[in-house]
Amino acid sequence: MQRVRYERDGKLFTEDVPAPEPAPGELLVRAEAIGVTLPTVRKVRAAAEPGPLGGEVAGRVVAVGEGVTGFSVGDRVTGLCFSHAYAELAVLQRTMTSRVPDRASAVEAVALVRSGLVARGAYEAGHPVPGDAVLVTAAASAVGCLALQYARAGGASRVVAAVSAAEKADLVRSLGADEVVLYTDASWGEPVDVVLDGVGGDLLGPAVRALAPGGRLVAFSSGGGTVDAYDLLVRSASVTGFHMARIARDEPVRYASWLADLWRRHADGALRAPVHAEFPLADAARAHWVIEERRNLGKVVLVP
Known part of the structure; x- marks a missing residue:
């Protein structure tokens, strides 16, 4: 082979x-x-x-x-x-x-399953409530595309997509983003309650500074990075790490529930990958x- x-x-x-x-x-x-x-x-x-x-x-x-x-x-x-x-x-x-499922292709499966589970898990790790403003970095990535849709479906008052290039704006808007910001923008707009960060590295600083008082950042990227504790202190903000493998290994019932819901939403046309x-x-x-x-x-x- x-x-x-x-x-x-x-x-x-x-x-x-x-x-x-x-x-x-x-x-x-x-x-x-x-x-x-x-x-x-x-x-x-x-x-x-x-x-x-x-x-x-x-x-x-x-x-x-x-x-x-x-x-x-x-x-x-x-x-x-x-x-x-x-x-x-x-x-x-x-x-x-x-x-x-019989109705899905292999390409759809690899586009949907892992990315969708990570998006769902990262979103829930931010403990969102209806009316929260949510910002997603790497918003045009496979996980980011699905995270935008979870935020929209979860009742976010405002969904912000952070991307690397303006050419990605049309896609992320079609998936539920109200606003689009570039990583290089001096400001990412009005503060948000939840940031889902799929980039890490040098982007962690701006991501934390985008948080409103009491905001939560969920880090699920392999990119590492360092958070300035003072930036958290002055915002009374928090950072949570999310790793999908822990859910699959330690919480199989929850994992199976998320998976079934993922395919159900996809079949209903409520989730695009x-x-x-x-x-x-x-x-x-x-x-x-x-x-x-x-x-x-x-x-x-x-x-x-």
Whole structure:
């Protein structure tokens, strides 16, 4: 089978390797769509050694490992692969895998599931109440697009989208944003009650300063960064970290409830998961470039 790896300089390359075998608790899936994420792109640039490329995978089960229940060969599934996701065949952990409804395509699954769960979780972590003003950074990303819609559906009085370029304004407005600000703007407008930050790094400072008194910032990015404690103090504000893996691992009932609601909203047309582009597996480097250069409007997907 073919898979993509990377070298020390961040260069991606395609190689032919034997098909993997699922270990106990794992499923082997023939990939039909692979979601490209910002954490994976960052990992390639930061890594000192070659390694696997993890990510979201959707496709059909071709083998199940020992002890796996609830799934059979031929099932359509999506989930996270922590080893080699950029491949024709990928191994998924049973606990991080879910079924794909018949009505949905594999591309829709990788655009919706992980990003939608993160968006839902980050939004709830901000403890919003109807009437709150909500600002979303990386608003044109796959997670950001869905977070805007959760904020709108949750009764936000004002939804603000923070983006890297003015060309993204039309998309984020179509998903519920009342206002659009650029990261480089001197002011991000009137203060907000909740900030959902998917960027991190140098953007954390402006994100905290966008908070109203008593505001809450939810950090769910892999970008790190430092928050000035004084900026929190003078606003009586708080910062909360959100990590989806903890919910999947420690709160399976809640995780399943969110997942069912996600598909229900999508089926009703209440939740859109925009796809920026689909790339062949061999063109993974181009897909990474789109995300690195902040060109994407929604999800970037690899299709083996």
